[in-house]
Amino acid sequence: MHIVIMGCGRVGSTLAHILEDKGHSVAIIDQSPEAFRRLRSGFRGRRITGFGFDRDVIAEAGIERASAFVAVSSGDNSNIISARVARETFGVDNVVARIYDPRRAEVYQRLGIPTVATVRWTADQILRRLLPEGAEPLWRDPTGAVVLAELDSGHLWVGAKVGALEEHADTRVAFLSRMGEAFVPQRDTVIQDGDIVHIMANADELERVNAAVAARNGEDA
Numbered sequence: 001m002h003i004v005i006m007g008c009g010r011v012g013s014t015l016a017h018i019l020e021d022k023g024h025s026v027a028i029i030d031q032s033p034e035a036f037r038r039l040r041s042g043f044r045g046r047r048i049t050g051f052g053f054d055r056d057v058i059a060e061a062g063i064e065r066a067s068a069f070v071a072v073s074s075g076d077n078s079n080i081i082s083a084r085v086a087r088e089t090f091g092v093d094n095v096v097a098r099i100y101d102p103r104r105a106e107v108y109q110r111l112g113i114p115t116v117a118t119v120r121w122t123a124d125q126i127l128r129r130l131l132p133e134g135a136e137p138l139w140r141d142p143t144g145a146v147v148l149a150e151l152d153s154g155h156l157w158v159g160a161k162v163g164a165l166e167e168h169a170d171t172r173v174a175f176l177s178r179m180g181e182a183f184v185p186q187r188d189t190v191i192q193d194g195d196i197v198h199i200m201a202n203a204d205e206l207e208r209v210n211a212a213v214a215a216r217n218g219e220d221a
Contacts (some may be wrong), residue, residue, distance in 0.1 A: 004061045006052030006082050007027065007073035011098065013038035015070060020045060025060035030073075052082035055089060068094035076100055083113050106143050144203055148174060151197045151209070156216045157196075163187030165197065169212035174200045 001024045005012050008030035008149035016026045017040060026045035029052045030036065035045045050057035052071060063069065069086035076099050083097040096114045099105040105117035138147040157165055162173050162185045176185050177196040191197070201209055 001025070001067035002027070002062055002065050003070065004063050004066045004086070005059060005066045006058075006069070006071045006079070007036035007040055007098075008032075009072065009074060009077045010038065011072045012070075015042065015072070015215075016045060027066075029057060029061055033036040051078070053078060053085050055085060056088070058082070059088065063090045063092065066090075067094055068092065068096075071095075073098075076104055080104070080108055080115075080201045083108075087113065102144065109141075109143060120149075138198065140203065147201060147206065149199050149201060149209075150205060151187050151199050151213065157191050157197075157213070158193045160191055160198075160216075161187065162189045162191065164187065165191065165213070167214060169209045171205070171209045171212075173199045 001062050003019055003024055003026050004023050005016055005026060005028045008016070012030070013035075016028050020043065026047060028036075028039070028045060029048045031049060031051055032047065033049050034199060039045075039047070046061060048061045050058055050060075052058060052073065058069075058152040062136075066086075069092045071081065071083045071086075073079055073082075075091060079097040079099060080144040085096045086092045087095045096110065098117065099108065108115050138150050140146070150211050165171075166173055166187070173185060175182050175198050176189070176191070177198065178210045179194070180190060182198075199209065
């Protein structure tokens with residue numbers, strides 16, 4: 001695929017390298033020529049100096065043949081305007097914008113622009129390290145309503161079946177991590193010592209799920 005990236009900061013340059021390593025063609029836009037120093041010497045993609053919401057600039061980057069557009073500059077307004085230009089003017093369906101303000105992210109998500117709200121994501125990652133004993137979000141949809149959370153099953157659930165945990169806590173197990181390997185379990189999969197259980201749940205139910213898991217009274221499936 002051909003992918004256009006607006007913003008050659010740490011995120012943009014990292015994405016450009018990863019995408020190129022995967023065999024995609026990349027054009028990266030930044031208003032500062034100095035920003036391209038973050039790109040490795042062997043980077044084969046195009047470097048375009050200018051504003052990503054300028055139609056001539058993104059046209060020069062090959063937006064008309066692009067399969068995706070990513071806006072990861074340091075400004076919320078620039079990111080969302082450029083994302084809308086790519087979507088509405090050039091018809092690019094696969095568009096993602098980084099937004100620092102989570103309230104804005106929710107609004108733009110409802111307008112059909114997928115967003116990554118970095119403030120909320122960063123706060124979630126810090127909480128997971130400060131408060132490792134409970135279920136803290138690994139991923140959250142842009143509206144904040146649905147989360148993928150890591151749940152330490154604890155000794156109470158070793159030997160129990162996944163279906164028993166789901167029924168007891170009224171939640172849904174997305175996958176298990178066992179000895180560094182992830183897999184989707186069946187309802188009769190037995191939880192082993194050291195397993196990490198990942199659940200999908202409504203964000204406002206995490207506290208209840210934590211309490212239910214901690215209150216297990218020993219019954220088996």
